[in-house]
Amino acid sequence: MKSLQIKNLHKRPIGVFDSGIGGLTVARALFEILPNENIIYLGDTARLPYGTKSKETVILYSIECLKFLLSKKVKMIVVACNTASSFAVPFLQKITKIPVIGVLIPGSEAAVNMTKNNKIGLIGTLGTVKSLSYKKAIIRLNKKAEVFSQACSLFVQLAEDGWTDNKIAELTAKEYLTDISKKGIDTMILGCTHYPILKNTISKVIGKNIKLIDSGEETAKKVNIILQEKKLLNTQKKKGEHRFFVTDFPNNFHQIAERFLGKKIHNVKQVKL
Amino acid sequence: MKSLQIKNLHKRPIGVFDSGIGGLTVARALFEILPNENIIYLGDTARLPYGTKSKETVILYSIECLKFLLSKKVKMIVVACNTASSFAVPFLQKITKIPVIGVLIPGSEAAVNMTKNNKIGLIGTLGTVKSLSYKKAIIRLNKKAEVFSQACSLFVQLAEDGWTDNKIAELTAKEYLTDISKKGIDTMILGCTHYPILKNTISKVIGKNIKLIDSGEETAKKVNIILQEKKLLNTQKKKGEHRFFVTDFPNNFHQIAERFLGKKIHNVKQVKL
Numbered sequence: 001m002k003s004l005q006i007k008n009l010h011k012r013p014i015g016v017f018d019s020g021i022g023g024l025t026v027a028r029a030l031f032e033i034l035p036n037e038n039i040i041y042l043g044d045t046a047r048l049p050y051g052t053k054s055k056e057t058v059i060l061y062s063i064e065c066l067k068f069l070l071s072k073k074v075k076m077i078v079v080a081c082n083t084a085s086s087f088a089v090p091f092l093q094k095i096t097k098i099p100v101i102g103v104l105i106p107g108s109e110a111a112v113n114m115t116k117n118n119k120i121g122l123i124g125t126l127g128t129v130k131s132l133s134y135k136k137a138i139i140r141l142n143k144k145a146e147v148f149s150q151a152c153s154l155f156v157q158l159a160e161d162g163w164t165d166n167k168i169a170e171l172t173a174k175e176y177l178t179d180i181s182k183k184g185i186d187t188m189i190l191g192c193t194h195y196p197i198l199k200n201t202i203s204k205v206i207g208k209n210i211k212l213i214d215s216g217e218e219t220a221k222k223v224n225i226i227l228q229e230k231k232l233l234n235t236q237k238k239k240g241e242h243r244f245f246v247t248d249f250p251n252n253f254h255q256i257a258e259r260f261l262g263k264k265i266h267n268v269k270q271v272k273l
Numbered sequence: 274m275k276s277l278q279i280k281n282l283h284k285r286p287i288g289v290f291d292s293g294i295g296g297l298t299v300a301r302a303l304f305e306i307l308p309n310e311n312i313i314y315l316g317d318t319a320r321l322p323y324g325t326k327s328k329e330t331v332i333l334y335s336i337e338c339l340k341f342l343l344s345k346k347v348k349m350i351v352v353a354c355n356t357a358s359s360f361a362v363p364f365l366q367k368i369t370k371i372p373v374i375g376v377l378i379p380g381s382e383a384a385v386n387m388t389k390n391n392k393i394g395l396i397g398t399l400g401t402v403k404s405l406s407y408k409k410a411i412i413r414l415n416k417k418a419e420v421f422s423q424a425c426s427l428f429v430q431l432a433e434d435g436w437t438d439n440k441i442a443e444l445t446a447k448e449y450l451t452d453i454s455k456k457g458i459d460t461m462i463l464g465c466t467h468y469p470i471l472k473n474t475i476s477k478v479i480g481k482n483i484k485l486i487d488s489g490e491e492t493a494k495k496v497n498i499i500l501q502e503k504k505l506l507n508t509q510k511k512k513g514e515h516r517f518f519v520t521d522f523p524n525n526f527h528q529i530a531e532r533f534l535g536k537k538i539h540n541v542k543q544v545k546l
Contacts, residue, residue: 046330047320054522057319126525154430154441161426168427168448171441249327252399 010232013038013241014223015069016078019061020048020246021160021253022193023080024260026103027242029220030078031261034227037240040072044273046247049156050083051125051192058127062088063095064273068245070096075232078223079103082124082191082215086133099226106222107189107215108137112145114211115187121180121210122149123202124191125156134191148183152176152195159197160256169198173205181206189213197260244268283505286311286514287496288342289351292334293321293519294433294526295466296353297533299376300515302493303351304534307500310513313345317546319520322429323356324398324465331400335361336368337546341518343369348505351496352376355397355464355488359406372499379495380462380488381410385418387484388460394453394483395422396475397464398429407464421456425449425468432470433529442471446478454479462486470533517541 014034016027020043027041042065044050050058062084069077077100079085079092085102092100111120122134128151135147154172163169180188188210190196196214203212227233234240242265246253250268257265287307289300293316300314315338317323323331335357342350350373352358352365358375365373384393395407402424411418427445436442453461461483463469469487476485500506507513515538519526523541530538 046326048325052321052525053319054524057521153434154427154436157427157430163427163448166448168441168444171444175436175439175441248330251327252325 009075010234011236012073012075013040014076014078015040015042015072015074016080017042017044017065017069017084018081018193019043019050019084020045021256021260022156024257025193025196025214026078026080026216026219028261029217030223031242033220033224035239036236037234039240039242040069040074041242041244042068043244043246043253045253049125050081051127051156053083053127055087055131058083058087059091062092066092066095066100068271068273074098076101076223076227078219080193080216080219082193083127086128086131099230101219101222101226103193103215103219104133104137106218107191107213108134108141110213110218111187111189112138112141114213115145117184117186118142118145119183119185120145120147121183121185121188122147122191123152123176123180123188123195124149126151126153128191134189148180148185150176150180152192155192155198156194159194162259164198165201169201170205173198173201177202177205181210185210187211187213189215191215242267245271247271247273282348283507284509285346285348286313287349287351288313288315288345288347289353290315290317290338290342290357291354291466292316292323292357293318294529294533295429297530298466298469298487299351299353299489299492301534302490303496304515306493306497308512309509310507312513312515313342313347314515314517315341316517316519316526318526322398323354324400324429326400328360328404331356331360332364335365339365339368339373341544341546347371349374349496349500351492353466353489353492355466356400359401359404372503374492374495374499376466376488376492377406377410379491380464380486381407381414383486383491384460384462385411385414387486388418390457390459391415391418392456392458393418393420394456394458394461395420395464396425396449396453396461396468397422399424399426401464407462421453421458423449423453425465428465428471429467432467435532437471438474442474443478446471446474450475450478454483458483460484460486462488464488515540518544520544520546
């Protein structure tokens with residue numbers, strides 16, 4: 001592979017992009033699993049959310065995000081947005097030779113490995129659910145699998161506002177999840193990067209017998225495997241550097257980011273795509 | 274004024290723009306008050322919402338919307354988005370000689386005329402509330418007025434999903450509005466074009482003694498006055514034509530638009546700004 005011939009390629013950062021905030025749950029998992037990697041995060045906050053927008057628009061925006069990260073000389077790109085993963089990854093992989101990975105395949109693989117009865121639930125944005133991309137990915141991995149899905153539009157705003165454990169979050173979760181939890185599923189994919197923030201409430205509503213798959217966590221594990229295979233792990237001893245770029249003014253980004261990452265962040269810069 | 278010299282200027286359409294869907298409540302009021310006017314509506318659905326974005330970004334997007342409507346040869350422009358009205362109207366007025374009116378001033382004037390005790394509430398998006406633009410506009414009109422404001426982030430999604438009268442809407446309204454309704458206000462501005470959809474629930478929570486001002490309705494009345502003053506009313510006998518443009522694929526637009534307008538729409542076309 002051409003890109004492997006570049007000297008010191010392994011020292012380059014990993015590029016991560018999302019429509020805005022949610023991808024930070026994926027970044028968090030990457031920070032934990034790969035503490036020595038330098039990571040560049042791009043949140044397209046001037047155009048968020050992607051989850052309600054059309055396939056064509058999401059592909060266009062994703063290509064612009066990819067190009068920005070390529071200009072920063074990254075060694076790998078993680079599409080930390082379920083909607084962009086559902087619509088755009090195959091297009092992005094044609095543009096560059098470095099590995100591009102979305103959250104869709106790792107999440108689907110984990111669900112197929114986890115389920116015992118082949119009944120899998122999927123919750124996500126309207127875009128992700130309507131795309132049927134999780135369903136198709138899961139069926140490709142296991143022809144016997146049945147997938148039941150549900151869009152949960154309000155979860156994103158609840159997560160961003162920090163309304164994650166109150167009565168409103170619980171009632172909203174009940175409204176969305178009561179039907180799907182009665183389908184006999186034993187596994188459910190959190191198919192939107194905001195949803196891990198609501199994990200406790202979701203679990204409370206659907207019951208402990210249904211195992212939750214966090215696509216972001218699974219993706220971070222997969223990134224580790226790919227970097228190992230390609231001998232691209234950063235071997236530095238010191239902690240990796242984390243830089244954040246956003247397309248809108250970073251006013252509220254710091255505050256919400258702290259909730260999603262569990263730590264304060266600096267190094268946030270506004271860019272135009 | 275130069276623009277008045279154009280022949281048959283009064284036959285031209287009124288241009289209305291919004292970040293996406295919410296401005297349809299303003300369009301609806303315009304359709305009712307000015308049934309013979311041709312109206313062109315532009316919803317920037319590829320980049321909605323504006324309410325969570327920065328002043329700079331909202332101004333940039335608003336200028337692009339204005340330019341599109343100018344290319345359609347409109348006789349007047351209505352900024353049917355509270356966030357864009359708060360941030361961008363003075364900039365837009367410098368770009369064109371035709372009248373540009375936002376929802377901010379008509380809403381503020383109506384509140385000042387309505388209040389008996391000079392205590393006015395304002396609810397809106399985070400962008401609108403943080404801009405303090407309603408507060409400043411109200412104080413300019415009445416130095417004795419006190420303004421109490423509250424951002425209600427979740428209301429937009431609730432309105433779009435049609436969750437307007439259920440338990441979740443009521444609890445959410447209680448969470449946001451209990452404090453502000455105890456400030457002694459006798460008037461409250463619905464400072465986001467989505468909020469009229471939740472009028473019943475809002476009124477139930479804050480009580481009938483607090484009068485609600487629908488900025489969209491007030492703006493439609495103001496448009497009528499301006500067109501009369503400038504002798505720009507369309508004198509045609511037939512019903513006006515209504516055309517809709519959106520920046521994203523119009524997939525869900527029809528469905529949500531029907532809820533906001535109370536009628537089915539056709540004539541929806543996608544455009545690039």
